[in-house]
Amino acid sequence: MSKRKICFLIILLVGVSGLFAAPLRVQVQDVALRAKPSYLGTVLTQLPYGSRVQLIQSKGAWTEVTAGDMSGWLPSASVSQAEIEMNIGNEGATTSSNENALAGKGFTEQIEQNYQKERHVDYTWVNRMEKIQPPETILESFVRNGPHGDFQ
């Protein structure tokens, strides 16, 4: 193989590996890393907000990633290539200027606490609502009897 071809291959391989190693962050409170690209896939682990993962491939609504020593699938909407707001103390938080900018940008928990205190807003039902977990019996019924997607 000529030197020119070897050089081209080096560039190509590094470029492709760069694409596949694109860093992503989890942008939802927590998300299940699944063994296959389906909500029925086995849950390998839960990843909290801000977790760093490496992109392997995107396939429609699902994205394959590596997280630490595990690899699996996440809903594509649960990860972002954008830098996200991190609280002080968030694991893996960096202090790049962009992240600092975003940290001060959003309506945050700090704003909510002040709003709740100043306006005497009652979040009791909201907190209760977020903790609702449908029992396994109902979820199993959907898995067993459907619907199973794509109405014909």
Added chain:
Amino acid sequence: MKPLIRKSLLATLFVPVILTLSCTSISLDSSSLASLVTHAGPLLASAAKVTDAAKKANEQFTPRQEYYIGRAVAADITSMYKVEPIGPATLYLNALVQVLAAASTMPVTYGGYHVLILDTNQINALSAPGGFIFVTRGLLECTHDETSLAAVLAHEIGHIENRNGLEAIKQERRNQVFVVFGKEVVKNFGNQQLNQLTDIFGKSITDIVTTMINDGYSREQEKQADRSAVEILRKAGYNPRGLIEMLKIMEVRLNPDSGGFAKTHPSPADRIETLAPVIGTKATYEEPAAWTARFHKYMDSLLKTS
């Protein structure tokens, strides 16, 4: 080192950088907007530029910011209505919403999708940004099987995925948010800044709640939510005619002077007409017996006590 090999090695160093830059182009919009105002100073705060930038900033509410807005809107809604205690019907709706959300263009949100039943005979449903959905007992009475119930939830998911709640925040507020956020970039706000942002936050919540409860979304937003509902139902595996079925029952039960849905939504007849080219006007369909049985198992205790 031979020139060709040296060039190749240099290229290997730069290719990943170029690729990384292209991969992170999405983040450049949001972060560069914030740093633009931060570093460029007051001159940049000319009305035109702020308006333009605020438009972009609004598009970039992150899922987490949307979540905090949604929580506050949800807190307002639960303070206005009596909430049905969490029982089999609420648990069933929370399972069903997961199935439907998975078929939407926004399958996950920062805090997930959640549903509560509001204990009122008024026909209405409300959805707050980020996945907080409220359905009245009166609207649930317009459903008689799982497909028509799924149609109610799919319409609300439609509003969430189309971000209609965030669109209700007035432009003036968005400009203020952008100016305040851009002034100083800190992780913990000073008292003055915190109070200023809390005030804007509160007014933004009022914008959304006023639109949802008093004014209603625009006819186009309602049509779009119906179109989204059809797509969600189809993708999940439900016959989208369930939406027509639910609207036909609603048409009979809805008192045009009753407020709620009647005040904030186009009439059921209008909605059926709009949907006609997409799914026809017939409400006839059959759903598997197991789905109907599941609907009755969890919903009857609620609907029979109405």
